[in-house]
Amino acid sequence: MSNIPRGIRRGLFGVSLPVYALLYLPLSVIAIFSFAPSLHHPGVNLAAYGELFNDATVLAALRRSITLAFGSAILGTALGTLMGFGLSRFRPAKGGGFWVGALPSLIIYTPIIMPSLVFGISELIFFNLVHEYTGLLSAGLLTMGIAHVTFQSPYVALVVYARLTGLDPNLFEASHDLYANPIKSFLYLTIPVVRPALIGGFLLAITLSIDDFTISFFTAGPGSVTLPIYIYSAIARKGSSPEINALGSLMIATVIGVALLYYFVTRRQQQRSRQIPAVA
Amino acid sequence: MSTMVQSEARSRAWRLWLTSGPGLFWIILFLLLPSGIMLGIAFFTNSDFGSPVLPLSLSSFSQVAGFGILGWTSANFTVLIRSLLQAGIATTMTILLAYPLVFFIVSRPANLRPVLLLFAIVPSWTNQVVRTYAWMQLLNPFAPVSHLAQSLGLIPPHLGLMPGNFAVFIGLTYNYLPYMVVPLYAAVEKLDWTLVEAGRDLYASGPKLFFNAVFPQTVPGLLSGIILVGIPAFGDYVVPQLLGGDKAMMLGSLIASQFTFSPDWPYGAALTIIMLVFTCIGLVVFRRLTQRLGGGEGAML
Secondary structure, eight states: OTTSOHHHHHHHHHHHHHHHHHHHHHHHHHHHHHHSSBTTBOSOOOHHHHHHHTOHHHHHHHHHHHHHHHHHHHHHHHHHHHHHHHHHHHSOSSOOIIIIIIHHHHHHHHHHHSOHHHHHHHHHHHHHHHHHHHSOOOSSHHHHHHHHHHHHHHHHHHHHHHHHHTSOTHHHHHHHHTTOOHHHHIIIIIHHHHHHHHHHHHHHHHHHHHHOOHHHHHHOOTTOOOHHHHHHHHHHHHOOOHHHHHHHHHHHHHHHHHHHHHHHHHHHHHHHHHHHHHHO | OHHHHHHHHHHHHHHHHHHHHHHHHHHIIIIIHHHHHHHHHTTSEEOTTSOEESSOOSHHHHHHTTEETTEEOSHHHHHHHHHHHHHHHHHHHHHHHHHHHHHHHHTSOTTTHHHHHHHHHGGGGSOHHHHHHHHHHHHSTTSHHHHHHHHTTSSOTTOOSOSSHHHHHHHHHHHHHHHHHHHHHHHHHTOOHHHHHHHHHTTOOHHHHIIIIIHHHHHHHHHHHHHHHHHHHHTOOHHIIIIIOGGGOOHHHHHHHTTTTSOOHHHHHHHHHHHHHHHHHHHHHHHHHHHHTTOOOTTOO
């Protein structure tokens, strides 16, 4: 912005460059160490990656992580989308009292604002008690999935809600006037309109699931070691190792890939929403 | 007429619960109910196996306050104060780093800004364990950074920068910096620059211009940032666990160990209540401040 004097702009650049470097330094250290087994033995060495792909434990953990991420993201996106849709469409614009107005927001924000440790330990106790008294829900991928859906759906709801509040309410009136029943207007109006938010929300849900450690750690059972838990216990056992660095690099690469995909999807959505008024 | 309005309102409410109901019910069943149970468990007595048993008692709270078989210790207070301090210092550091970064992004052409912002956020989307593990490698006794600190006499020889309080501070700052950048950027992006112009016309410059014309406009973003960084940093588990060691223990590790190594559920639950109380105090204080300063959040749900 031209309002910032030139000298200050240079200063900002000078301070920001090291901050960016600092943000990527640790990630690059993992990537570099994954190729060169140690600081004192430089050179490119793919041995760690080979070891990784032959390690049955790692592959099983990867499979569980993917199952968990996709399974929970599908349900989390479905529940989150319905929440975002319902709150933006059927909640009175002003007030609505405590039960309709404030309570749903309060419930949706709880998983977001609650410290993950409190979240995870609450679930640990709850699943333990349920298992003790009913025999259901023994700790494993299922309990982890339930916990993941609980923290994913509010984020998806926020994304979908943000998309729908920017929308002209007359569109829904129009579809009603054209004799579309609620189910038809949901399928042919709401779904196409929220599709970018839906895809964005789904990718966000997957990222959240892969990113989470604390909640997974406390809801996992002995047979449901996912990648983050595997890495954590490997670090606790033997400190750093080239194999863990290789695994870390692959996870970082995946997340950066998903992040870029998410960015491009939402950017296209923004561009399209900018185009709508121009067409109309 | 009024009956029609009433039935209209009723049908809206019905549809609201039909669409939002399942998700809300899910969160109530799998988060609100479990945390309620956990709060209740704090009032039970610990059995020999760490699980809660009757009778109801307040013994876990006296344990939290530091009273044990061996008399009173200040260990828990130390951990609590340390957690608050670490969260406070890390939040301050993220503010100091985020301000120049955010103004740098805004000073670039509009089409570059989203990319620059994205680059600042992406590291936070990688797994927290991986991120923290990276700092373990950077700060361990054999790493170049530690050698440098050793030769400068900042730390005794043969010791690394981790484990310890300093490493926890670095880890927390690194982990939560993007959570400060995002709300601050949102505030700075819609800054009213005409106020800055006006200030300049009135011969204000430098720090005076910044603190009177720019800073007040960024306060709502700053407050959200403080909530988004301070609360999770205070309750963090991974960073103090991997970078801290015994002498830098934070509340998160203390709570977790009551559920893992030496189970004592009622004591752990009582400690969790302490964490929740401080979280809520932080939330309410900053919420009030935001409201008083007139920070409206338009797209808030």
